[in-house]
Amino acid sequence: MSQSRFVFVVFCFTAVLILAVYLRSANNRIFYELCAHYAEQNRLKQELGSKQLLLESLINPAAISQRAGESNTDD
Amino acid sequence: MMVSFLALGGRCFYLQFFKSKHYIDASLRQQRSYKSRQPQRGVILDCRGRVLAASNKIQIIKAEPRIIDDPKEVSSELAPVIDMGAHVICKLIVDRKDSGHVRIKAGADPCECDLVKRIHRGIAVESDWQRHYPTGRLAANIVGFTDPYNRGLEGIELKYDKQLSGSAAENIFFADVRRRPIRLKQQEGTLNNGVGIILTIDSTIQQFARDELIKQYENYEAESAVAVVADPKTGAILAMVSLPDFDPADIGSTDPNNFRSRAITDWYEPGSILKPIVTAIALEAGVVNKTEKIFCENGNYRGRGFGRIGEYRRGFGDLTVREILIKSSNIGMAKIGQKLGKDRLYEGLKLFGFGYRTGIDVPGEVDGLLRPPDTWDGYSVTRIPFGQEICVTAMQLTRAFCILANGGRLVRPFLVRAIVDNNGKITELKRPPPPVGYIIKPEVAEWVVREALTGVVNEGTGKRAKLEKWQLFGKTGTANIARSDARGYSEHKYVASFAAGAPADEPAIVVLVSVRKPNRALGKGYTGGVVSSPVAAKIIERTLTYLGVRPDKERQLFTRLRNQR
Numbered sequence: 020m021s022q023s024r025f026v027f028v029v030f031c032f033t034a035v036l037i038l039a040v041y042l043r044s045a046n047n048r049i050f051y052e053l054c055a056h057y058a059e060q061n062r063l064k065q066e067l068g069s070k071q072l073l074l075e076s077l078i079n080p081a082a083i084s085q086r087a088g089e090s091n092t093d094d
Numbered sequence: 095m096m097v098s099f100l101a102l103g104g105r106c107f108y109l110q111f112f113k114s115k116h117y118i119d120a121s122l123r124q125q126r127s128y129k130s131r132q133p134q135r136g137v138i139l140d141c142r143g144r145v146l147a148a149s150n151k152i153q154i155i156k157a158e159p160r161i162i163d164d165p166k167e168v169s170s171e172l173a174p175v176i177d178m179g180a181h182v183i184c185k186l187i188v189d190r191k192d193s194g195h196v197r198i199k200a201g202a203d204p205c206e207c208d209l210v211k212r213i214h215r216g217i218a219v220e221s222d223w224q225r226h227y228p229t230g231r232l233a234a235n236i237v238g239f240t241d242p243y244n245r246g247l248e249g250i251e252l253k254y255d256k257q258l259s260g261s262a263a264e265n266i267f268f269a270d271v272r273r274r275p276i277r278l279k280q281q282e283g284t285l286n287n288g289v290g291i292i293l294t295i296d297s298t299i300q301q302f303a304r305d306e307l308i309k310q311y312e313n314y315e316a317e318s319a320v321a322v323v324a325d326p327k328t329g330a331i332l333a334m335v336s337l338p339d340f341d342p343a344d345i346g347s348t349d350p351n352n353f354r355s356r357a358i359t360d361w362y363e364p365g366s367i368l369k370p371i372v373t374a375i376a377l378e379a380g381v382v383n384k385t386e387k388i389f390c391e392n393g394n395y396r397g398r399g400f401g402r403i404g405e406y407r408r409g410f411g412d413l414t415v416r417e418i419l420i421k422s423s424n425i426g427m428a429k430i431g432q433k434l435g436k437d438r439l440y441e442g443l444k445l446f447g448f449g450y451r452t453g454i455d456v457p458g459e460v461d462g463l464l465r466p467p468d469t470w471d472g473y474s475v476t477r478i479p480f481g482q483e484i485c486v487t488a489m490q491l492t493r494a495f496c497i498l499a500n501g502g503r504l505v506r507p508f509l510v511r512a513i514v515d516n517n518g519k520i521t522e523l524k525r526p527p528p529p530v531g532y533i534i535k536p537e538v539a540e541w542v543v544r545e546a547l548t549g550v551v552n553e554g555t556g557k558r559a560k561l562e563k564w565q566l567f568g569k570t571g572t573a574n575i576a577r578s579d580a581r582g583y584s585e586h587k588y589v590a591s592f593a594a595g596a597p598a599d600e601p602a603i604v605v606l607v608s609v610r611k612p613n614r615a616l617g618k619g620y621t622g623g624v625v626s627s628p629v630a631a632k633i634i635e636r637t638l639t640y641l642g643v644r645p646d647k648e649r650q651l652f653t654r655l656r657n658q659r
Contacts, residue, residue: 062204068150072145072150075228076226076229080232080298080300081231082230
């Protein structure tokens with residue numbers, strides 16, 4: 020009886036240890052993934068920003084007027 | 095033995111109590127590494143949300159010349175990856191051998207960065223903010239520009255530098271022996287990105303104004319030119335063009351004189367364009383009335399204490415106040431000035447805002463020059479009414495015409511509409527509270543605008559500004575520039591101006607155009623009526639069409655139908 024209790028305690032203890040290690044590594048992994056996604060999100064935001072700036076430089080009134088002037092000259 | 099222990103104890107005591115701070119600092123320096131996080135500089139938008147200035151993150155490939163042993167080898171390895179000549183890279187590294195780092199390529203793409211990281215010790219990739227100005231020259235004199243460290247140097251960038259900059263944070267890491275961060279220890283400060291600024295400028299109207307002004311500026315080989323478009327009811331500046339201008343992407347090769355916004359930094363004697371303002375002051379003071387005839391001395395007016403005054407071309411006899419403005423008679427205005435007297439003239443001009451700044455949100459604004467009346471002589475009271483002996487900025491003139499167009503109510507020009515946070519929420523409305531009180535009575539202002547100044551456009555010196563769809567009001571001005579040797583005025587150098595607005599019965603915009611030193615030798619003309627009035631008319635026509643202001647006939651018909659109902 021006492022041996023099986025001992026085995027049970029050791030089993031529980033080991034299980035708790037494994038769970039703790041698992042939770043810790045899961046925490047680290049999730050944290051890493053969060054950081055990676057955050058960095059990716061920032062990169063995409065910057066990419067979007069640069070695309071928006073490119074678009075703005077193409078469709079602003081000065082650029083349109085310049086292109087209209089050029090196409091009139093070509094005609 | 096005892097002495098040794100005592101000496102050891104003493105040394106320990108010394109280290110613990112006298113040198114502890116030094117060793118703590120040294121230890122922390124060794125353990126920690128610091129990384130500064132720079133905030134994103136705020137955006138500057140026009141009133142329709144178009145981007146005038148914004149920052150974006152770019153990747154920069156850098157070299158550390160001091161730790162590169164063989165620049166040739168590194169250059170030839172790096173060249174195919176970043177698509178640059180090896181000799182160019184090598185020259186950059188060798189020329190800056192003693193500096194901490196040298197910038198090889200700004201704006202590298204992620205693929206290049208990945209490959210570069212594998213190359214060699216001494217080559218690194220860093221990210222940094224870069225300022226972009228998508229509209230280029232269009233609003234450069236208003237928006238200004240920043241230095242490579244993202245500090246505002248001109249225009250709105252300088253005026254609102256603190257708000258646009260935000261605040262940086264510093265991350266402190268535990269570092270290994272090669273200074274690589276192991277984990278974050280603490281963060282000093284909070285990273286706050288800069289706020290956004292919304293201007294009253296409309297890029298489309300700015301483009302109309304620049305487009306028309308630049309044609310005339312080049313056509314007349316002028317020294318400089320300004321155009322201001324304002325909403326007379328609110329004082330919002332819709333466009334402010336200053337020529338010559340500059341490209342914010344190429345600051346290095348620009349003459350620094352071109353950086354300034356001439357509409358607020360350059361003062362000049364306005365000439366005849368000041369006449370409607372003085373006339374309004376005189377009518378308000380009751381020293382003249384609308385039907386009174388003033389004898390204009392047939393073009394030759396002399397007197398003790400004020401010398402001789404002539405007309406621009408031919409002389410005139412008896413003229414009413416309206417005719418004085420239409421024919422732009424200097425003698426008529428000098429007589430109005432004499433009737434008004436120096437104190438009332440000075441106070442009136444001060445009320446219209448001459449002699450002090452308008453308070454617009456761009457740095458570098460000047461006061462202009464309106465001398466106190468105790469320094470005036472007989473010449474002053476007869477010359478100021480037709481725009482000599484007084485210096486004004488284009489913005490002050492625009493404000494004065496806005497006051498006339500706004501029924502005599504005070505108008506305060508402004509350029510920044512609102513400040514918004516990073517989520518686009520308005521945190522501060524910058525529009526000044528509507529001013530209270532009248533500078534002149536509404537009926538006087540309305541008479542000057544609807545009767546006298548429309549006459550200038552229909553039958554006077556501003557005929558070239560006449561539009562088919564809208565009735566304009568306006569006044570021309572051709573001011574001789576004072577000679578640099580202080581011996582009177584130049585007969586060849588002028589400032590040609592035209593201030594106008596439309597529609598005359600309900601002004602939606604006021605436009606001022608001033609062209610400095612149009613080349614008279616070209617033989618095309620040099621007066622405000624010839625040089626500036628066509629520009630103002632075209633700006634008004636395009637702007638009113640763009641703003642959807644109905645033509646006069648349509649509006650009158652609409653009003654009639656509404657009244658019938």
